[in-house]
Amino acid sequence: MYKDLSPEHVRAIARGETFCFACHPGVPCFTDCCRELELALTPYDVLRLRARLGLSSEAFLERYALLEAGGDEILPRVYLGMVDDGRGSCPFVTPAGCSVYEDRPGACRTYPLGRGAFLRPGGGVEDLYILLEEPHCRGFEQGDEQDVDRWLDHEGLRLYNAMNDLTLPVYQHESLAGGGALAEEQVDSFILAFYNLDGLRDRLRGGTLPLAAPLAETRRRQLLEDDAVLLAFAVDWLRWQLYAEEK
Ligand code: SF4
Ligand code: SF4
Known part of the structure; x- marks a missing residue:
């Protein structure tokens, strides 16, 4: 996932626009995308993953997360740490697929789409989608017709998006626009x-x-x-x- 974000592989996609995509154990690239990722975890991702793994939040952070604070971003970021196995594998990938599939992070569910969500000045949330057509991903050859809403339902994203949107008033607060540090x-x-x-x-x-x-x-x-x-x-x-x- 997200290995090649060069502009020719990324485009905006309208809500009703269709695209062909399916991902399953039969694709020749199965799990190739679960490696060498900069996978930022949302608070809801961590809530789900640590419950899935039966860990306390602290134990999950210690075992699986990398914290990045004090860089270009004012608010800290938490990334899923990849394994040092020569391939930079996700700690949850197995030959049979994702071992935390039902609780996998929102970014994994959303791919090959990407979602941007923004607080509207008058209230509510507006979201925009992009389609990532990366050459390594063979899911586009599978022939299943999708559109954004079908994909959101298929991947169980409605709840993830709603929970992530709850946090927007913190991430998109107007006072962050001026820069500075916490x-x-x-x-x-x-x-x-x-x-x-x-x-x-x-x-x-x-x-x-x-x-x-x-x-x-x-x-x-x-x-x-x-x-x-x-x-x-x-x-x-x-x-x-x-x-x-x-x-
Ligand atoms: S959490 Fe699952 S789907 Fe996401 S990168 Fe890891 S193995 Fe792949
Ligand atoms: S089809 Fe795409 S999303 Fe599915 S395993 Fe292959 S690279 Fe990953």
Whole structure:
């Protein structure tokens, strides 16, 4: 996936436009794309993967993730670390395919499409798609007719996109446009809220998480029990921590 992003292999694709694509164990390039990747993980990707693997968020980050903070991007990035096997393989690829298939990251599901999502000034989210027709990918020879919506349904992307869109108010906050860097404690808050949900939950449970306002007991219980609800809370908490916004 995403090995050759030269302009001749990438084009915008309209919502109703069709393309031919299928990927299955019978393609001659099966799993070739699961190597040498710069695979950025979203908070929801990590939520799913660590639950799939039965690991705490911290154990997942330690074992599988690479953190990049302090570079060109103001907000830190978390990447899936590739294995040092001479081929830069994804830690989850096997000869039979993806070993975490039902919980694979959104970028893996979206390929050969790419999605850009943007907050609309008046509210809501607008998304745009590109089609990556990389020469190494033989899925285009398979003949199944797709369009963007069919592909989103086929790959189980509706939930992934909705959960990723929840985080846009943090990633696309207007104050980031001016550049600058986060303070160390802001980086820690970002990692805690978006990538260490178990740590956030522990702090909530132990009463050591600073809060803009006290939580009702029913709300607190819901946050302790449901990862997706906790991630939505984490977005609001980070907006307060990073941008002094209270909801
Ligand atoms: S997570 Fe699965 S689909 Fe994605 S790169 Fe790894 S093996 Fe391939
Ligand atoms: S068809 Fe494309 S997506 Fe599927 S395994 Fe081959 S390179 Fe990867």
